[in-house]
Amino acid sequence: MSRTIQATILRKQVAAIVQAAGSSPAEAEQVAANLVLANLSGHDSHGVGMVPRYVDAVAEGGLKPNASIRVKLDAGAMLAIDGQHGYGQIVGVQAMELGIARAKQNGSCIVSLAESHHLGRIGHFAEMATSQGLVSMHFVNVLSRPVVAPWGGGDGRFGTNPCCIGVPLAGAQPFILDFATSRVAQGKMRVAHNKGEHVPTGYLIDEHGAPTTDPGVVVVPQSNGLFGALMTFGEHKGYGMAVACELLGGALTGGGTWHRPADTARTVLNGMLTVLIDPAKLGTQAAFEQEATAFIEWLRQSPPGAGFEAVQIAGEPERQARATREQEGIWLDDATWREIVEAGKKVGVTVD
Structure with missing residues (x-):
């Protein structure tokens, strides 16, 4: 049956499964903290x-517990990094930490990350x-x-290819567009399918290319x-x-693009191209802070539209x-809880 679990308990339960699948306690x-934070954030x-899926990916060999990044190219303000199929929640953070340090030093940094397992919520890196x-x-x-479907096409040809932009705001919480x-x-379709819900028209096409509201068409074979x-x-x-994300996140990083028939592998690989900019080094810090604040305030002054209480900013x-x-x-x-329990059983962990 469905259940409501406190975040502290859920972190421990998930960490136990991930550790039993081969990861170190740390x-x-x-990984558990990152996943639970996504739930807490509403994602x-x-x-x-x-x-x-992670447990299955480890069993397949596509997800490598305890892997760390390998720096393939260090050109100061440019970094090319191999995630070596490690947990995205680990190698993604390691890549970002390097990139942030370089951006603070040089004013900017371009970070190319390839061969990472599922990176999770990209907004975490923008934060x-x-x-x-x-x-x-x-x-x-x-890469999964x-x-x-491409615009004008009738079947799946690429992934959900996320884009994310983070902008710090002086004296306020940041703008996080993710x-x-x-x-x-895709994960929201899994959640809707597990709940037995339908989705609005215009979200999906079925296996014949016709419109449908059944999320199961992208979750289980028809x-x-x-x-x-x-x-x-x-x-x-x-x-x-989406094509831009495939070309930048896949082709430019060297991680690869999808151009082959679908398979049933549980492994999910991501490539991510990150651009980091330090406004202080750009020489526009004062104007940036003033103008960004003025614009956000201007947006908030808009009277609420029908069905809304107030104008919100991405991240709120x-x-x-x-x-x-x-x-x-x-x-x-x-269904989600049952799948987690079954995943625990696969690695010898009892979750209740």
């Missing part, structure tokens, strides 16, 4: 529901950068079963053994952004969700 705790698609006063831009591709280039994240596909957001515009819904869920706990549907 790595397991960091259940990138939260603890990923644990069953790392903005906490140090840096602007960050992230372009990510996904293609689940998003979105999948599909109409909705009668002909094929899957449906997600649509991109914003029609041709979102499609263009996540921070509000964290405050609420820290108090009330994290709700998990029955």
